[in-house]
Amino acid sequence: MIDVQRLRVLRAVAEHGSFNRAAASLRLTPSAVSQHVAALERSLGSQVVARSTRGVTLTPAGRIMVGAAESVAAELEHAQQQVTELRTGRVQLTVATFTSGGRLLLPGALAELTAAHPETVLHVREFEPEESLPLVRQGAVDVALAYHFDGPLPGQPGQSPALEWTPLMDDPLHVVLPEGHRLAGRDELGLAELAGEPWVLGCLKTEAYLRRYAVRAGFDPEVRGTTSDYFFARSLVAAGMGISLIPSIALAPRIPGLRAVPVRPPAPARHIGVATIGHRRAHLQLATLIGALRTEAAVPDAG
Template sequence: MIDVQRLRVLRSVAEHGSFNRAATALHLTPSAVSQHIAALERSLGAPVVDRSTRGVTLTQAGRIMVGAAESVAAELAHAAREIDRLGTARGRLTIATFTSGGQHLLPGALTHVTAAHPGTLVHVREAEPEDSLPLLRQGTVDVALAYHFDGPLPRLRGPGPAVEWIPLMEDPLHVVLPEPHPLAARPVLNLAELADEPWVLGCLKTEAYLRRYAEHAGFSPDVRGSTTDHFFARSLVAAGVGLSLIPTVALTPPLPGVRAVPLEAPTPSRHIGVAVLHRPGRPEVSTLIEALRQYAEAGARASDGVATTPRPADEAGKAPTA
């Protein structure tokens, strides 16, 4: 029989890439971690890691077992929540969300959930997709409000529990310029027109995205500042530090002194959606997803190149209709 604790140790070794770092994370000694892995290998009759001076890497058997470990962890966490629910007669809903989605889409949707399911204990934690999706697989959260640019979401596919991705909206990126800028009154811009401009970024991921699009446009952007907050980036634009590339949902609340202008096609966009695990439906999860759909549709409307704010619920607990 495979010991669940040994699977937990293997997951940590896979995550951290060494016995020493896994030991620190698990509050164990490196020797204890090594013993757990050796015992797991004996029970399987196959090595699960390759050891070298540069650290450890998973073998094929190890990758299979990490997938199994994630499935087991997720199911145990789900079972614990369901048992807790039986004991308290109260639902529990834990959501991980990226910052701008949490600010502009989630609050109204949660108002609908708490009105439709009074007594549900709602927990929200801020996390970028590369962190929230592993939390979902581990069973730490029930729903991940996430996004991706080009290509698939990180860890959407692979070993472990199956993750379902439910698209909510396309979130086009706009160029944000100071109002006095000679191009600020344009209805649309081509990125190549901005080759000589300095840039500030409101999200670290945006830099790689900007550089990729700029390369296609034939230039390398001059990045003067990086932040993790889109509002801060717009404030720097207003101060004349540079231009910025900001997603539609992060263009509210309006900021005096700047203007957002869409880019010509192919327009760079974020793809916003909800990730959930495949398991029997829970009414509060279904309610949240449906409310997010409606708020996303409302939030996707734009006027004069600047995103509108999703309108508040027509009444308490009622999501807007798109």
């Protein structure tokens, strides 16, 4: 039988990429970490890590076992939560969200949830998707309001337990320009028309996304500023630093002197949805929350 502690140690090794850093996170010695991994390999009859001067990487067998470790951790967390609910008679629900989506969609949805289930104790934690989705897998949060651009969900897709993704809405990106800009009167813009413009952007992921689309449009964007806040990015546009690419739900509150112009298809967009562990969707409070988020996303002002 596989030892749960050895799985926990392997998971830490995978997360940190070395025995020393895993040992520090677990408050063990590197020797103890190495012994746990070696014992796991003996019990499996397979190597789970490959060691090199550049660190430690997982073997195919190791990836399988880390997936199992995620499942075990999530189930233990869920079981502990259920026991707490039995003891206290109160249901705990932890929601992770990214900032702009939480500001638009969560308040109304949480109000509906608490009206329907006033005994629920809610916790809200702010994370970007690459952080929140692994937390859902680990059982540290019950549900994540998240987004992705092109391609799969972020946060180590494909590991077990599998996430179930419920799409809520598409969030197209707009070009934000000063009202006096030569292109501000257009109904839509192609990115190729913006070659040579200086840019200020609201997050690193938007910069990476802009660069991919700019390559298709035949230019290399000149990025003069990157922030972690879309409102700040729009403020810099208003100050004359350049133009920006902003998701539609991050265009409020309005800043005087700016114009947001849709991008001509194929337009870049964020895809917003809810991530849960599939078998937990029957949880009454969780089902209520997801339904309320769908309602909020369907409101015309939500995009």
